[in-house]
Amino acid sequence: MSDKNTPKTRPYRNFYGRLKGKALRDSQKVYLDEDLARLSPGAVGWDENPDRLPLDLKALFGGRPVWLEVGFGGGEHMVHQAAQNPDVGIIGCEPYINGVAMLLGKIREAGVDNVAVHPGDVRDLFDVLPDGSIDRAFLLYPDPWPKARHHRRRFVTPEHLDPLARVLKKGAIFRVATDIPDYVRQTMEQMMARDDFEWLAEGPDDWRKPWGDWISTRYEKKALREGRVPHYMTFRRV
Numbered sequence: 001m002s003d004k005n006t007p008k009t010r011p012y013r014n015f016y017g018r019l020k021g022k023a024l025r026d027s028q029k030v031y032l033d034e035d036l037a038r039l040s041p042g043a044v045g046w047d048e049n050p051d052r053l054p055l056d057l058k059a060l061f062g063g064r065p066v067w068l069e070v071g072f073g074g075g076e077h078m079v080h081q082a083a084q085n086p087d088v089g090i091i092g093c094e095p096y097i098n099g100v101a102m103l104l105g106k107i108r109e110a111g112v113d114n115v116a117v118h119p120g121d122v123r124d125l126f127d128v129l130p131d132g133s134i135d136r137a138f139l140l141y142p143d144p145w146p147k148a149r150h151h152r153r154r155f156v157t158p159e160h161l162d163p164l165a166r167v168l169k170k171g172a173i174f175r176v177a178t179d180i181p182d183y184v185r186q187t188m189e190q191m192m193a194r195d196d197f198e199w200l201a202e203g204p205d206d207w208r209k210p211w212g213d214w215i216s217t218r219y220e221k222k223a224l225r226e227g228r229v230p231h232y233m234t235f236r237r238v
Contacts, residue, residue, distance in 0.1 A: 010046045028101035035104045041091050041116035044125050054130045060116060061089030065135040068167075069093070070122050070155065071142055073219055075103025080215040081138075082112040088135075090115050093122040126163035134167045137174045141219040144180040156187045165196045168237040175211065176233040179223035184231045197235045207231050 024032070041060055043049035057066050065088050072078045072092040082090050092115065094100055100119045107115060118125050142155050155161075156176070168174065174197065176187055191197050201207050210216075210232050220230055 008052065022098070024098065024101055028105065031101055031104035031108065035107070036100065036117065036119065039115060039117045041118055044118050044120065044128055046124065049128060052127045055128050057089070057130065057133055061114065064089045064114070066091065066133060067136040067138070068134045069138040069140070071139065072103060073099055073141065073217060075099065075106045077138070077140055077215055077217050078103065078115065079106045079110050079112060081213070082115050083110050084213060086114055088114060091118065092116070093118045093120070093125050095120050123160070123163070126167060129167040131166055132169045135169055135172050137164060137168060137172065139175070140177045141217060142178065142183070144178070144183050146180070146182070151186060154183065154186060156183070156190045161190060161194070165237060170237055172237040174235045174237065177220070177230060179220070179228035179230045184233070187233060191235055196238060198238050200234045200236055207233055
């Protein structure tokens, strides 16, 4: 990990999303109590890792390629990918504790063992991910922040894309799915202005149709019920 890219003093970071929703079920509380610490990717938080020492991903996943899902929602896509790709390790990052509890239940049900879970801000995780350590990243139906004055809170801004580019390997794939037209606009404006990513679309089907290994999430199903059109954008780290 490059010292110049790693803050040594805790930066001030506003967080605008929800951290908790309705009361957790008793079973979900059990998942959090029994499983969450065991599934940690390592010391991510500033209190436990003030020197921002990099995570040992080889120790975590035994040298397997590592994928990252930013904001996994209810976890259905992450668990699906883990089950379909046992030769890959997947780190999921999600600050919404209700979503974390849902994911843990799905992990138990599926019996997958190639996952790690960070229940917090992805920017803290970026601090401790080694340079060029991630083979694939997913941003699926992120918070749209629809008001214009809130667009700077979206993931597709340099505050997030710069560290994402640092941790992605050359040739790594970054997938973005959203049903919000203005999020598509901002994503394309930001990504096409960069020289460290390229858009892989060759025709309309490349953003209109989902990826071959896709599983529709509950957010997507809601979007389709309400008549919104999903877009599937694929970029490659160059």
